[in-house]
Structures are given as structure tokens and as C-alpha cells.
Amino acid sequence: MNTYPVTSATFIRREIAALEALGVSVSRFALRTWDQPLVDPADRQEQTRTTYLLAPGGLRLLGMALREGGRNPRGFLRAARTAWQLHRNAARGSFVRHVAYLLEAVHLKRSLGACTHVHAHFSTNTAAVALLCAQLGGPGYSFTAHGPDEFLDPVAASLRMKLEHARFVVAITEFARVQLALAGGMSIWPKLNVVRCGVDLDDLPVSPAPAPDAPFVCVGRLCVQKAQELIVAALADVHQTHPHARVVLIGDGDTRPAIGAAIDRHGLGDHVDLRGWADNAGVRDALAQARALLLPSFAEGLPIVIMEAHALGRPVISTYIAGIPELVDAQSGWLVPAGDVSALADAMRACMQASPEQLARMGATGRTRVEAAHDITQSAAQLKALFRTYA
Template sequence: MRIGYLMNMYPVISGTFIRREIHAIEAEGVAVMRYALRPWEGALVDPADRAEQERTFYLLSGRVPALLGDFAAECATNPAGVWRALKGWARLWRNAGRGFVPHVAYLLEAVSLKRRAARDGIAHIHAHFSTNTAAVALLSHRLGGPGYSFTAHGPDEFVDWGPASLAMKVAEARFVAAISDFARVQLALAAGMEHWGKLRIVHCGVNLDDYPPSDAPFDESAPFVCVGRLCPQKAQVLIVEAVAQVAQTHPGVQLRLIGDGDTRPEIEAAITRHGLERNVTLLGWRDNAEVRRELGRARALVLPSFAEGLPVVIMEAFALGRPAISSFIAGIPELVDDSCGWMVPAGSVERIAAAMRAALETDAGTLAAMGAEGRARVEARHDIGQEARTLLAQIREVTG
């Protein structure tokens, strides 16, 4: 069987979980063709991502003449399919209430996807995220292309359900994968309980062989580590504010931030304002191997975000046997509790600081036990090999 994976941008530096899933499916003997609308504009620091870029077919970038040619050919050879797609396209555009030009692009991309999938012998398209990729997969199917499914992550996908045509995308999909129980419920609220049976849980995961439990000690030099795009929803500015409070009683506290993004200037300003140049280190983006090394020697991962789905970096930290400090939002409580970390209300600097102090004052044996519990949970729920087999079982079921 040959399946297609459809992404908006691929590979992206924060999308390692998709690459892992594709590789795990290929390890089961299934060929996967990578399709994306456009390449990521940033620099790819991981060699595995650069290799994936070479294997990806981009539907939009640099292909405007080809898109128009494909559309003309489709109109000439498949007028009934084009008419079905146009009716679906009109609903998507009407529901959105804006974005005529992007929606025209979705239709053109769908035509090219349908024709490319036929050339590649694709039996099924699986998209990640319910946004433009699911729209393109839907229109491609209406043209006569392969049936589709998509993975919904959240949190942004579960806002403005109507304009996003989420109910329509669920209704026309063969099935929908939700990364958590929380995500499944949000999909049901958007699309209706009549679709509950096609909403399946397929977790994101890690390759456990790549993340063996770390033997780094939980000593005074073990830093807190945060990994993620520097942006408002990740709340790294608040972590710096919390470090300023913790440093009053624990002047040697260390925080290492991996990632880059829009809020870097605000984070740098907070570091300067509180005089934390010796406490907080901005590392920028790092490849997977270095992220793994940093997490493996952490006292705890710190990720007190405002909005998340279920962060893969928590799974990575747990696999390495390190506890986590995170927010009581979305799918995170399905993985983290006080037996393997500390949960804090989103936005509370005082509670973030209290959790960091607790981690600093917890003995090494207890921290190791918390990390071991986290590892056990990842082994049970987030082994990428098992989750890929779960996804493949769904695809095989709907494709016969």
C-alpha cells in the first residue's frame, strides 16, 4: 500500500513528531509519499529534516504555471469532478467569510494533489492539522482523488469551528485522528456526536530507543530546560519572571531556553531588567541530538504554556526520565500529574516559581522516581511504533 502525507509546511523545525510518525509507518513496510503546500522558510538545523525536504513534493511553491495547467486539464477531462469540488469550495469559502485568493489556491492545490496522487498510486491521504491541509484533501477527494483522514492537534484548530468548516471536514473524512481525549471531545462538539465513531485516538509519540533514560545526576548543576518556539502562547517571558522570584532564595538557579521566535526581544529585556544574565541562557534552535542532551541533564522541563495540544517535548523529557512543570490546559493533564511533575495554572508567575522551588528542594531520589513514572507513561501511551501501527490499522480498515 502507498499512502500520501499532506502538510502545510514540511519539514518544520517544530514538527519532528510528523517525521517520526512517517518513519514509523515506513518501518511497517508501507510507502509514504510526502506532499506539502510549501517549504518552511527558516533554516533547518537537523540533518534528518534536510533529508526530508529533499523527499517532499511541494504543490504550491514555484508551480503556479503547473497549477494552472493541471486545472485546465482537469476541467477538460473531469468536468463532473471539478463541479463537485467547486460546490465544496464554495461552502468552504462561504463559511470562512473571507480569503478568496487563499481559497482559490486551495482548489488549485487540490487539483494538483489529485493528479499527483494518481501518478504515485496513492490509496489514501493523511493530513496533519484540520486547517488548509484538510481543506485541500477534501477538495482533492471531491475531484475523485483518494479518500482522506487528518490528525487534529489543537488548540487553534478548535477556535472558530464554523469559519474553519471543521464539521464539513470531519463529515467527509474517512476518519479523524485526535491526539488526546480532549481533542476528540472538541472535534465531537464541532461536528456532532453522530461522527463520534470516526473520531479515533492516535497519540503523538517518540522513538523510545532514541530516548533511553538519562543517567545524568539531579545535582545542583542540573538546570531547568524549556524547548519551543519563543511566542506568546508558550509563555517563556513568564518563566523568566518566575526565575527572578526563585533567584531570591536560590541564586544559582539555571534556566536554558531552546528555540527562537517573535518574543525573543521581550525575553531578553526581562533577563536584563532582572539582572539574570548568569541565570538564563538563550540557546536558539538546536538539532534533535542537542535537544536530547539538554533535556537529559535537566532538573525538570518547564513548559507553562497558555495554549497547547499535548506537547511532544513533555513526552521526550519523560522518556529521558526527567519530570515536567506544565500548565493545567487541554490534553496535558492526560499525561502529567503530581506523580511525575508539577501542574500550574496558565499565566501564574507565582505558581511557576513555586513549582521551580519545589523541584529545587526535592531530593534526587524523588526526582528520579518522578522521572521513572513519566517514562512508564510514555512507554504505555506514546511509543511512536505502536501509535503508527494504530494509525495504519485505521487506514487499512477504511481502505479495505
């Protein structure tokens, strides 16, 4: 992984735990630690079990690379050539970054021990390090592609090269698989496998019906991609007909000041609760007490929080982008065009006006879909089968 663990990506920790429960031996490697406090005890424990490839510092990493070059000249030259090609494909100014990837790959190879396969989450720098490790003579690799940023510039990311050298590749949605095929060509289609992200259904029982005044809840990093600022504008519209509507925002990030300013501008300080990050239990409790999950994103893969909300029996209001329509439709929630504040407000009104029976039907449909396609145990079993086949 790149940065691990992080509060916004607990699904990776759950995936590892599910694999270990199936008997897979997993060693954790990440490039760096997160630069913010971890709020969940399980994440703090996970941090102690992770090897950080940048932790030794530049001089020690350089010493490892020199020793690797002396002991393994052919492999090191092969990896260096690949790093140079990655650099050439990327934007100018990336030379130092790709030298760092090579040094990290040396550290990874030296630290793998008895590991027979490397699996990277995301097709960006982590997949580059896995590729270079394999070029050094380390084990083969695979990676999981999520999107959306991974697909923005496949040439600069050398996505075709990473796909061609991988043993297999995982896409979390059909949408992601198509994006990978566009980047790599149909020759890599047989390598592409859809393994959907999963949740622990035992930890997410269907919740009782929400209270009549239950708020909308949004969970996620506060950023442009997730467009939480539009929630404030939509809520101001909704207040014209439903003055008691409320929204709870769980998360933190770059756009928090702008969101706070929008709340003040619309006079919604008593109706929007900016809570910051919460641990897993806090997120689960907030969703269980919500009228619906609200996620007006501009760019996504397929958010785990949608699976969590549906598993708890809650409908979802989101946008018609990427993999979201593969889980959410009019039977389990409301989808609106990204960026359309009026449509978002209309969906919120429709949810406010929906009867308890209608909300329950939507939530039940969502729960059934998550049980069928997003059970973490089933997803881990698919990954284990791929590891057994290709490693």
C-alpha cells in the same frame, strides 16, 4: 502537511519513518517549504523527499486546473462548489486563499500516483486541500487534529464539513476528541480515534541523575502561546531563595526580543541561556542534563517535548491545559494554572528543593507512562490499522 519539515515538528517525520518501518508506503506532500534553515540533517534529507504543491507557481497550477476541468468537469465542478462553501464559512477576504486550495488539490490529485489514501496533519488548510482532492475524484482522506488553534473557530474552519467527509479522524488526546465532537456533533463520534503522538524510546534512554546545579530546560517555539516570558519573571522570584537557579531556553520565534528584554530588565543575563534552535541530538542532550522540563504554556495540544523529557526520566513543570494533564500530574511533575507566575515560581522552588530520590521517582513514573501510551511504534501500528480498515 502545510509546511514540512520544520524544526518544531519532527514528530511528523518520526511518525512517517515508523509507518514505513511497518511496511506502509508513504509519499510526502506539503504546501510549502519552511522559510528558515533546517538544523537537523534528517529534516534536510526529508525535504528532498517531499513534493511541494505550490512549487510550480500560479500560472502552471492554473493550467493544471484548466486541464482538470476539461477532463473531469463533474469532479471539478463538485470541488469548486465545495471550495466556495469553505470560502463562505471563513472570514471575509478568504476567496483567493480558497481558490489556491482548489489549485493545490488539483496538483495533489495529479501527483498521487498509486496512493489509495490521503492523510493530512492538522484540520486546517491541509485538510481542506485533502477534502477538495477527494471531491475532484481523488482518494478518500483522513486527518490528525492536534489543537489548540484548530478548535478556536470551528465554523470558519468548516470543521464539521471536513469531519463529515473524512473516512476517519485522529485526535492526539481525549481532549482533542471531545473538541472534534463539539464541532461535528455526536454523529461523527464513531469516526473519531485517539492515536497518541509517540517518541522513539530506543533513542531516549533513561538518563543518569542530573547534577545538583542542573538547569531547568524549556524547548519550543518562542511565542505567546508557550509563554516563555513568564519563565523570566518566575525565575526572578525564585532567585530570592535560590540565587543559583538557571534556565536554558531552546527555540526561536516572535517573542525572542521580548524575552531578551525581560532578561535584561530582571538582570538575569547570567542565568538564562537563549540558545536558539537545536537539532534532535542537542535537544535530547539538554533534557538529559536538566533538572526538569519547564513549559508554562497558555495553549497546547500535548507537546512532544513532554514525552521526550519523561522518557529520559525527567519530571515536568507545566500548566493544567488541554491534553497535558493526560500525561503529567503530581506523580510525575507539577502542574500550575496557566499565567500564574507565583504558582510557576513555587513549582520551580519545589523542584529545586526536591531530593534526588523524589526527582528519580517522578522521572520513573513519567517513563512508565510514555512507554505505555506514547511509543511511536505502537502509535504507528494504530495508524496502519486505521489505513487498512478505511482505505
